Amino acid sequence: MSSVYLILGIPFFGMFYQAWRGDAPTAGRLNTRLCGAAFLAALVLAVEVGRHGTVELAHLQFRIDAFNVYLIVLTAFVGCTTAMFSGPYMAHERELGRLNAARMRLYHAMYQGFMLTMYLVLTTNNLGLLWVAMEGATLATVLLVSLYRSPESIEAAWKYFILCGVGIAQALFGTVLLYFAAGQIPGIGEYGLQWSVLYAHAAELNPTVMSIAFVFLLVGYGTKIGLVPLHNWLPDAHSEGPTPMSAILSGLLLNDALYAVVRSKMLVDGSLQSPLAGHLMMGFGMLSFLVAALFLHRQRDVKRLFSYSSIEHMGIMTFAFGLGGPLATFAALMHMTVHSLTKSAIFVTVGHAAQIARTQRIEHIRGLMRTQPMVGWGLVLGVVAIAGMPPFGVFTSEFLVLTATMESFPWLTPFLLLGIAIAFAGLFRHLHPMVYGPLPEGQTPVQANLWPVMAHLGIVLWLGLSIPGVLADWFSQATRLIAGSAPL
Amino acid sequence: MSAQSHSIYEQAILFIAALVVFTSFLMLAQKRLSGMIHLFAVQGAMLAATSALAAYTLPYPHLYVSALIIVVLKVILIPVMLHRLIARMDMRQDAEPAYLYGYVMMAAASLVMFSYYVVEPIAQLSTLATRNAMAVSLAVVLLGMLLMITRRQVVTHVIGFMAIENGLFFAAVASTQGMPMVVELGIAFDVLVAAIIFGVFFFHIRSSIDSLDVDRLNRLNEVEP
Numbered sequence: 001m002s003s004v005y006l007i008l009g010i011p012f013f014g015m016f017y018q019a020w021r022g023d024a025p026t027a028g029r030l031n032t033r034l035c036g037a038a039f040l041a042a043l044v045l046a047v048e049v050g051r052h053g054t055v056e057l058a059h060l061q062f063r064i065d066a067f068n069v070y071l072i073v074l075t076a077f078v079g080c081t082t083a084m085f086s087g088p089y090m091a092h093e094r095e096l097g098r099l100n101a102a103r104m105r106l107y108h109a110m111y112q113g114f115m116l117t118m119y120l121v122l123t124t125n126n127l128g129l130l131w132v133a134m135e136g137a138t139l140a141t142v143l144l145v146s147l148y149r150s151p152e153s154i155e156a157a158w159k160y161f162i163l164c165g166v167g168i169a170q171a172l173f174g175t176v177l178l179y180f181a182a183g184q185i186p187g188i189g190e191y192g193l194q195w196s197v198l199y200a201h202a203a204e205l206n207p208t209v210m211s212i213a214f215v216f217l218l219v220g221y222g223t224k225i226g227l228v229p230l231h232n233w234l235p236d237a238h239s240e241g242p243t244p245m246s247a248i249l250s251g252l253l254l255n256d257a258l259y260a261v262v263r264s265k266m267l268v269d270g271s272l273q274s275p276l277a278g279h280l281m282m283g284f285g286m287l288s289f290l291v292a293a294l295f296l297h298r299q300r301d302v303k304r305l306f307s308y309s310s311i312e313h314m315g316i317m318t319f320a321f322g323l324g325g326p327l328a329t330f331a332a333l334m335h336m337t338v339h340s341l342t343k344s345a346i347f348v349t350v351g352h353a354a355q356i357a358r359t360q361r362i363e364h365i366r367g368l369m370r371t372q373p374m375v376g377w378g379l380v381l382g383v384v385a386i387a388g389m390p391p392f393g394v395f396t397s398e399f400l401v402l403t404a405t406m407e408s409f410p411w412l413t414p415f416l417l418l419g420i421a422i423a424f425a426g427l428f429r430h431l432h433p434m435v436y437g438p439l440p441e442g443q444t445p446v447q448a449n450l451w452p453v454m455a456h457l458g459i460v461l462w463l464g465l466s467i468p469g470v471l472a473d474w475f476s477q478a479t480r481l482i483a484g485s486a487p488l
Numbered sequence: 489m490s491a492q493s494h495s496i497y498e499q500a501i502l503f504i505a506a507l508v509v510f511t512s513f514l515m516l517a518q519k520r521l522s523g524m525i526h527l528f529a530v531q532g533a534m535l536a537a538t539s540a541l542a543a544y545t546l547p548y549p550h551l552y553v554s555a556l557i558i559v560v561l562k563v564i565l566i567p568v569m570l571h572r573l574i575a576r577m578d579m580r581q582d583a584e585p586a587y588l589y590g591y592v593m594m595a596a597a598s599l600v601m602f603s604y605y606v607v608e609p610i611a612q613l614s615t616l617a618t619r620n621a622m623a624v625s626l627a628v629v630l631l632g633m634l635l636m637i638t639r640r641q642v643v644t645h646v647i648g649f650m651a652i653e654n655g656l657f658f659a660a661v662a663s664t665q666g667m668p669m670v671v672e673l674g675i676a677f678d679v680l681v682a683a684i685i686f687g688v689f690f691f692h693i694r695s696s697i698d699s700l701d702v703d704r705l706n707r708l709n710e711v712e713p
Contacts, residue, residue: 061670126668126670126671128667128668128670128671128674128675129670129671129674131671131675132671132674132675132677132678133674135675135678135682136678136681139678139681139682139685142685143685146689146692149692149696150696151696151697151707152707152708154689154692154693154696154697155696155697155705155706155707155708156708157689158642158689158693158702158705159705159708161682161685161686161689162636162645162649165649165682166633166636166649166652169629169649169652169653169656170629172656172675173625173626173629173655173656173659176656176659176660176663176664176667179660179664179667180618180622180663180664183664183665184613190668192664192668193667193668193671206610206613208609208610208613209609209610209613212606212607212609212610236708239708240708
């Protein structure tokens, strides 16, 4: 039996078990163990793919190649470390009386359900199932966003539900158009939604239909990436839901939606022989990047602040994938990794900071360095990393994106530099008063588990200093798959 | 090209396509919630008819299954659920305030023309029925959005959302003879779960803002008060 079934099976059964016993005191630990087991299965799968190449299963319903296997490992890793943080954090929230037993069951079941949909998005080869899983992820996270049942969280969840539901419906229309285009090829039949089959026949797909389909797919999945102007749900959902959910939303969901767009782009590029898809992605990416960087300055809620930073980084990645070419694709893949590691680490620290200050308002979070130095340092290092300062990995990938832009679109480089500078200023003007300054009254340290933060930031630092050989190989293989040739 | 030059099946599809778009227009004009739910059920029935027709003529037996799914889900289950919800919330007779119906109708008509314009390039690829079905389904999707934009009731938003799904489904059946079975089952499952979550949300929204008017969902703003 392939480990793919394990990766999908563990969260599936975990979901049902947690729906039944998710309120037990050990449920948090069980959540971590389930995610850990899925992570081990993902590592086994990675070795399998590394040794024997692409794995295809169940009449091509599942297909794991160099591109998605690395995202599976990343998803499993972030899911696992966030679960480590989530255990004590949610127990604390329950002590504070914000949650009851039924909500704990819902939370744990939906955590596993969300992980299941993420794995399904990544492993499936069927573009229809990919859509189903993406919509499933929306449904699971809607329930997580509204977990606290406050008027704000209900409003955020409703907005998220309607915007993403309508948005992703566009992606289904795009998928139907793809299937329609595939139907024109004789003998393709039921396999007309299988990505690998479509990719093999990409040159025969009708270019007009494909370009219309791509617009719908980009708008649909772009809503989930949080591309401006479809981003309104993102800051609300991030700020009102429980913090572990913000970490997995930013670290995993956005990446996986981008993954869906990149897969579609590969098909459209093969059919169109023109850079239309890439240019659309560059435009949306650049717009999201610049607008989100400006919005960073206006935020008053610490989780909203970092969700805008997520939009900004997703913008860079979309831009880089749109740029195409080996160097930009390599940079985008690396940026996906370092961003999701750094951002989930930041949300974990921010969760602790908000529990210390008992509010998410930036002006009330003060003097973290004095209250709890570990949390303060975690936040400083996280923000330094996400702002793209050397020696962290984000610097490396942003530098590579800049280099690639210089090569093909030199006139866009100033905009990128400007955006990075604006974002840097936006983050630091809020960071400084939060961590330094005098100790406010009534702030007490909380029990914090900062291992996930340190592990994530450690890996990001390592990636910035030197990319380990295995990983560089992996990225190059994925780049060769997406862009046609390797950068190194 | 005269209508006679097409097979009975194509003519039937064209006829149903026209009716589907017509129900979308009726929804836009309908003020009462219960009337809107009835229209939604009628639209669902038309989809089921399309599906069964395609299954019978082409023949694609698996489309019978999807016709059955639609009847159960969109003609019976969801409308009944919505009726019971509005009955429990005492909103059976509630009507939306007038929202510039003339302009809404004109916008709707231009959206239909826009949909025909978008699918125009596909013309040489497909038959008349497919082309019309594509345009009509895109129009139903856009009209569903228009419904959501112009109304203020949470229940209407849900109906608009489900009408968008109807449009997508019509595209899948009429132009590609239905998606593969796994996908169709998955989509049906998602729609069902979404409907249940919507139902739960009605009560949450009502208990948190004491009404079902989305204009009062305004706590989260970019600009702080």
